[in-house]
Amino acid sequence: MKEFHSRKDPCDTVIIDPRLIDLLENIRRLTGKPVHINSGYRSKEYNRIIKNASPKSQHCEGKAADIWIEGISPEKVAQYAECFLGASGGIGIYHTFTHVDVRSGKSRWKGAY
Template sequence: MGDLSEHFSRHEFTCRCGCGFDDISPDLIAVLETARAGFAAPIHINCGCRCATHNADVVGVPDSQHLKGTAADITLSGVTPATLYNWFDSHYPQALGLGKYRTFVHVDVRPQRARWTG
């Protein structure tokens, strides 16, 4: 189905400004595939890669994982952000960057564990 993995296509992660930046981490795709299998439902990518200009436009932090292609802001139909966040936290307790927001969850594959609420 997808060109990055069974369920994910490169265009889902491409920078929303139209610049074409789409260098997404295979490790992130693997983590998202695990969640896709765990929930047995499609994951929607709100935001994947960001170029520096788009990151500034959306007031992203200067060292955003989105700039490195290692992050995605995601939703899952019928699943609250709290439930989605808790699933990732319980399956990857010593890894990932996880941010819980009102309408989505940020997931990244940074080298150390990080947790926050936005």
């Protein structure tokens, strides 16, 4: 549970959608490697101070994680996530990580950082 919460976030509450846990576990099983979480749950207060964070961030709903897997490119991690998300969820590809979320709609993007 602690890997979903930033030490910099002053809020002690951590919300995690069970579908996000299932997605990350499925990616881990598919790759056979640990899935590292850069950013998971964020309180709205903490989210406001993060550069380029959306005020409607899925992280604040416990539905998103920014992840990386050693030896696997963010593009490839996105392809793995696509296998499980299909017509829903969010996938964003960044230079060093992949954003995945379990929103009800579908969103795909390539980030700038």
